[in-house]
Amino acid sequence: MRHMLALKYVDAVARAGSIRAAAEVLAITPSALNRRILAIEEELDIEIFERHALGVRLNSAGELFIHHIRAQMADLERVRSQIADLSGVRIGHVRIATTKEIGGRLLPRLIQSYRADFPGVTFSLHAYDRGQVEQQLQNLEADIVVMFQPLRLADMQVISHQQQHLSVALAADHPLAAHAELRLVDFLEHHPLLPPRGEGIREIVEAACVKKGLNCKPAIESDDMALLRHLARQGAGLALDLPLTISASPTEADLVYRPFKANEIEPGFLFVGQLYKRTLPVAARKFADRLREMFELETNALSGVAAN
């Protein structure tokens, strides 16, 4: 991409926060970079950066402009993938941002299945906290987000959504495993293993506790869901997770899932989305289609069970 190289420079400076730092990243001298920034500003007759003693910060005009730049770059990728697709080969890169509850289980299988059909498509998969996930989408650094308990849904377009009732994950030989469903008080009194405040699962539990006047004090708190599940498997306590149908893994036969008693805890909201009005690259779009199909299938299966 030799053209719109100027735009890349602006983007790099905006990210780095200073011209010198960006120059290092771009492997050119600060003076050259500075002159290009000045040239662009003069050319557009618009000031983009606020010069500060400790670097540069985007102007309000610059905010609009950088958004345009990133949209342009993402759109070029989309065009490239479309062109590749019309020659028969599906190629491209799908960037997925998720919250921590999602990552390890649902997506890998789906990605593997997709890559079996289209080996030319590569994936990047990153977990952030809820606010950052939405920001990734808006900065066009992610094509698709899969998140639990979205915060604002601003500028997001829903691909698929589903209510999710939290289940308790506990060791198969745990005394409480004998019960078909658990009460919230039992969960809280048997060493609850919870993610930190701010994460979707934790907030749902907190809300339920407030509603019932209970005190939520996790025995172990970690932002690593896999770690919490592992502890649960060892009998260290009770973890929480999205329902079995979504996140079951054959390697965890010693871990069982039990629902809460009805209405004791509010269901959560599992959300798959993209940026509003954005046209995704073909690979991302097709993958999003599969994701949606999978959720629809599961929803139908669940409603079928409910009907019985």
Place this chain on the structure above:
Amino acid sequence: MRHMLALKYVDAVARAGSIRAAAEVLAITPSALNRRILAIEEELDIEIFERHALGVRLNSAGELFIHHIRAQMADLERVRSQIADLSGVRIGHVRIATTKEIGGRLLPRLIQSYRADFPGVTFSLHAYDRGQVEQQLQNLEADIVVMFQPLRLADMQVISHQQQHLSVALAADHPLAAHAELRLVDFLEHHPLLPPRGEGIREIVEAACVKKGLNCKPAIESDDMALLRHLARQGAGLALDLPLTISASPTEADLVYRPFKANEIEPGFLFVGQLYKRTLPVAARKFADRLREMFELETNALSGVAAN
């Protein structure tokens, strides 16, 4: 715009149909232009043009790419206008494409009123035939279209639409002016003045004639609606036009409008639209808002009349 100059070159070549012709337009030598085109193709690793003995034609990949380029350019204009708008001054350029029935009467007043509020906004206003209007929109060479009897509505997003019953325009002292409404046969037998086939008004009349088994032979045929109205004013025959409420002009007191008898002729479809999913520059968007408001006002007024 020094950056994305390469893209402008590609666009110019695509328009001109040959590198040499485009080079002339761009005021550079063909060899230089050729090298840039080759460089871009190599850089993208995509062939964009089919080399032909009598010039170049866009590849199917090139079709996608040129679309991307034009979208980029239009989007940059949008960003510029947004930035100008946040500094308080509304500035920009609104490009309107219409069919010939529209041009001379409805829009000038609205544009004048808009420019009275925002003198920094300039307008360009061009009339095409129906197919070309839609193409102007798709090529991003027009921001807003106002057209009568749209053909395909492909990739178009409706801003406003309205049914329009055709009226006969005739001299105030014409014998038929005594009638409150006219019959189709009377119209056809008193020197009909019509636009050529392919235009919306003509096609409506033709359809009505086929339905009634009548023969439509215009006394005078012209693609200049103002000319036809002028002839009608002189008593040369009967012209057709959109209803009085839309196109009346105080300078034409000697021209009166009479509707057809009910159900003798199908109503037409007046359409105001933009490109699907496109975000317009602020000036264009605000003008489109006014256009829509004006139509809504008129629709309400008409329904009020009908209710009486």
Place this chain on the structure above:
DNA sequence: CTTGGGTGTGTCCTTTTTTGCAACACATAT
């Protein structure tokens, strides 16, 4: 079939633009 005018493209050389290096002016934090 030949010819003429059109095309895209390669090569040499000139001109313009961009870059790297070093120095400067300035603001902030220690």
Place this chain on the structure above:
DNA sequence: ATATGTGTTGCAAAAAAGGACACACCCAAG
């Protein structure tokens, strides 16, 4: 005050783009 960071600016070198011309090619008319 000093030290360290910032953006910015000459000046010379390097790189890229442009112009002029020639070549090979194809198509249509003569």
